[in-house]
Amino acid sequence: MTILTTQKITEVWPEKFDRFRDLIYVPLDLPPPPNIDVNKFIKWVSECPNINEIIRCPDTGEKIFHFEEKGKQAWGYFPWIQVNAFHHGFSNDWIANFDKIFPEVVDYINLFPFNSLSGVTILAQKKSDIVPLHQDPDDWLGMRFYLKNEIKHDALYFTPTLKRLNRRIGTYKFDGEKVHKQDWQKYLDLKTKLYAKHPIPEHAWCLSSIRAAHGLDPIYSDEFSRITVLVQSHKNKDDASAWNQDKLYDLLDRSLQKYSDYAIWWQNPNDRLQG
Secondary structure (H helix, E strand, C coil), X not given: CEECCCCECCCCCCHHHHHHCCEEEEECCCCCXXXXXXXXXXXXXXXXXXXXXXXXXXXXXXXXXXXXXXXXXXXXXXXXXEEEEEECCCCCCCHHHHHHHCHHHHHHHCCCCECEECEEEXXXXXXXXXXXXXXXXXXXXXXXXXXXXXXXXXXXXXXXXXXXXXXXXXXXXXXXXXXXXXXXXXXXXXXXXXXXXXXXXXXXXXXECCXXXXXXXXXXXXXXXXXXXXXXXCECCCCCCCECHHXXXXXXXXXXXXXXXXXXECCCHHHHHHC
């Protein structure tokens, strides 16, 4: 797998993927993630540098304005403990020896059907915090897995868009350097919450941030009782092959056959009411 130091979010899929465009969520037909020493993992997280303070745009050298900074401005708080095991704007290597300390996790990441990797982000939801509606900056579908998940209730939910959109709305509104909450009522069917179901606690899954936004209900257990890993792959400025199209298509097709009862699809709000 190639590691990129530039990325270009395109939100464009080849026509062969049209059948998946309304897909909002589905578990992926991949093996369960590896078991890890959680205490060792928490120690790595606590010692991992906050690269948000030092990473720069590879093309311009400017500091990248990151999700945590935006969230604190718009929401007044940030609901996650967030670290990066890899980031395209930091280096061409894994951060804080992640690949050497957790090689089994890197091997698992390599099961995802990408030709190139642009980021690996690790999230642990803070205790008692609601995660507001937001959208993630993935290329149409975002690949995720629960490295650990002891949360018994369904917490992850999706709120679909009012219209069949082909572009991300964006989590925030910007006024110069000021960041404000998005006016979701203009774009989302706020009366609808579609909760994700999980075939097993720890598993791989994907979500769309094009035709839905998502949020999380609060959790009241230990902050590391659920560890989510985001596997991010974007096209770089020169290469149009961030993912292996054949392998990605096959994975989605297999996943929908196996987990059809778990899949969440976009529907016209009027059709949903009639149904």
